[in-house]
Amino acid sequence: MATTEADVEVLAKEKKMASLSTELETLCEVLPELLDSMDAGILLTDIQGKIEFCNAAAKILLNTHPLEHLRSIPGGSVQKELVRAAIAAGQEDAVSRPQTGCVRWDHLLPVAEGEHKVLQIRTRLVERKQHKRRIFFIEDVSELRHAERILGGTRSVGFITDDPHMRDALELIEQVAATDASVIFQGESGSGKGLMVRLLHQQSNRSKKSLVEVNCAAIPDNLFEAEFFGSVRGAFTGAVTDRIGRFAAADGGTLFLDEVSELPKHHQAKLLKVLEDMRYEPVGSTKTHQVDVRVVAASNRNLKELVENGDFRSDLFYRLNVIPIRIPALRERPSDIMLLAEHFLKITTGGHKKRLGSAAKHLLLDYPWPGNVRELRNVMEYVAICSAGPEISDSDFPKDFLDRMHLGSAVTSSRSENDPEAIYDRESLLQLLDKHGGNRAAAARELGIDRVTLWRHLSRLGISGKEGSSHLGH
Structure with missing residues (x-):
C-alpha cells in the first residue's frame, strides 16, 4: 500500500512528539538537581502559601529545615513584607488585592545576636489553567549592600533650598525625628510635603522599618476598614485570603496619612479610636491586634479652618497636630x-x-x-x-505655561493702584477660575486676596454660582 503525503505528516508528528516526550522525561530527571545546584533560592507556593517546591539554596539561605508553609520566615511575616514592598512600589491597591506584578524587598535575616544578613526576595504571581501559584527568588545581597553603604550608594532624601523658612522646617524635622510625636505637614500640593515626610522617617529611629503611605483621598468609602485594618478570609465577597492592612504593614515604622483632610467624618472617628491605643480588629475578625507605628499626616487644606467649619473632627486634629510644620509655597521662597x-x-x-x-x-x-x-x-x-x-x-x-503667564499678567494689570479693593474685569476672572478648575481658594491665592474679597468681586460682576457653574466648583 502506497504511503500518502498525509501519512508522512502523521509519522513526522508522531516522531516529533516522541522526541519531545523523551526530552521532557530527561529534563524532569535532571531539573531537581539543576535547581539544587543554583546559588539563588527558589520557592514555589500555592495561593495560600503552602510550599510545593523548595530548592536546597532556599533552605540554606533561610537557615531552616524543609518548610511546609510559607507564612513567615525568620525575622518577619512574608505577607506583611509583600504588602509593604507593593505599597513602596506605588501599588495603591496593594492591601485590597493580590500583587500580580513582580515585587521585591530586602529582608533582614537574624543570624546571631545583633547580626543579620540581607536577603533580596523577588516574587510574582503566576497563573496556569486557573491555578494560581507564587514563585519566590531569594539571593544573599549582604556584601553588595555593605559596599553600597561604604561607597555612599544608598539613596538619601535631601533638600535644595536657600529659603530661611524652609531651613527652619528642616531644623524642626531634625529636632523631632528621634521622637514618636505625631507630625502634621501643611502646604499646597506640589510644595514638597511627601519629601519632608520621607526625610523625617529616614532620620528617625524607625528608618529600618517601613514608611507606609495612605492617600486618604483615594480610598473608596466601602474599603476604608479593610485598607487600614486588613481583613480575614471570607469577611466579604472576594476575600479569598487573609489580608493585612496599612497599620500592620507599618508596624514598627511610620504611617503617612496623606491628604488626611479628605477623610469623611465617620471614618475620622474610626481612625481616631485606633490612634488612641494602637489596637484594631481586622474586618471579619474578633481578634484584637496591637501595633507600634508613628503617625505622620499631611494636608493641602487648612485643617484648623476645617475644624472651625465642622468639616474635620477637633479631637482627631489635636491628636495629629502635636508638631505642626508648614511648608511654604514656591512663590513664597523666590530664592529657591x-x-x-x-x-x-x-x-x-x-x-x-x-x-x-x-x-x-x-x-x-x-x-x-x-x-x-x-x-x-x-x-x-x-x-x-x-x-x-x-x-x-x-x-x-510650553505654550500652556506662556498662556497662563499671560493670563496672570492680564489679571494683575487690570487692578487699580488707587483702589484698595482692586478692579478685575469679568472675563479675566472667569478665565482664572477656569484655570483653577473652579477652585475659588486657589484663584484668590494667585490674586493675593482672600476668598471673601474674591466673592465680593464675583458678586459685583454678576458671576453667580448658577451662571458660572462651569467655573465655580468650590
Whole structure:
C-alpha cells in the first residue's frame, strides 16, 4: 500500500512528539538537581502559601529545615513584607488585592545576636489553567549592600533650598525625628510635603522599618476598614485570603496619612479610636491586634479652618497636630526658584551644558507657580528636552505655561493702584477660575486676596454660582 503525503505528516508528528516526550522525561530527571545546584533560592507556593517546591539554596539561605508553609520566615511575616514592598512600589491597591506584578524587598535575616544578613526576595504571581501559584527568588545581597553603604550608594532624601523658612522646617524635622510625636505637614500640593515626610522617617529611629503611605483621598468609602485594618478570609465577597492592612504593614515604622483632610467624618472617628491605643480588629475578625507605628499626616487644606467649619473632627486634629510644620509655597521662597530650576535643568540634561537666558530667568521669577516645585520640575524638563540651542529663551517654554503667564499678567494689570479693593474685569476672572478648575481658594491665592474679597468681586460682576457653574466648583 502506497504511503500518502498525509501519512508522512502523521509519522513526522508522531516522531516529533516522541522526541519531545523523551526530552521532557530527561529534563524532569535532571531539573531537581539543576535547581539544587543554583546559588539563588527558589520557592514555589500555592495561593495560600503552602510550599510545593523548595530548592536546597532556599533552605540554606533561610537557615531552616524543609518548610511546609510559607507564612513567615525568620525575622518577619512574608505577607506583611509583600504588602509593604507593593505599597513602596506605588501599588495603591496593594492591601485590597493580590500583587500580580513582580515585587521585591530586602529582608533582614537574624543570624546571631545583633547580626543579620540581607536577603533580596523577588516574587510574582503566576497563573496556569486557573491555578494560581507564587514563585519566590531569594539571593544573599549582604556584601553588595555593605559596599553600597561604604561607597555612599544608598539613596538619601535631601533638600535644595536657600529659603530661611524652609531651613527652619528642616531644623524642626531634625529636632523631632528621634521622637514618636505625631507630625502634621501643611502646604499646597506640589510644595514638597511627601519629601519632608520621607526625610523625617529616614532620620528617625524607625528608618529600618517601613514608611507606609495612605492617600486618604483615594480610598473608596466601602474599603476604608479593610485598607487600614486588613481583613480575614471570607469577611466579604472576594476575600479569598487573609489580608493585612496599612497599620500592620507599618508596624514598627511610620504611617503617612496623606491628604488626611479628605477623610469623611465617620471614618475620622474610626481612625481616631485606633490612634488612641494602637489596637484594631481586622474586618471579619474578633481578634484584637496591637501595633507600634508613628503617625505622620499631611494636608493641602487648612485643617484648623476645617475644624472651625465642622468639616474635620477637633479631637482627631489635636491628636495629629502635636508638631505642626508648614511648608511654604514656591512663590513664597523666590530664592529657591532659580536654585531649583538650575538643579532640574542639570539632572534632566545629564550634565550637558544648557543655560537659562535672561528672558527665561525673568519668566521663571515672575510666574506665581500654583503647582509649586512639581510644576517647576515639569517645566524645566520640557525646556531642557525641547530647546534647540545651548541657551534657553522665553520662546522655549510650553505654550500652556506662556498662556497662563499671560493670563496672570492680564489679571494683575487690570487692578487699580488707587483702589484698595482692586478692579478685575469679568472675563479675566472667569478665565482664572477656569484655570483653577473652579477652585475659588486657589484663584484668590494667585490674586493675593482672600476668598471673601474674591466673592465680593464675583458678586459685583454678576458671576453667580448658577451662571458660572462651569467655573465655580468650590
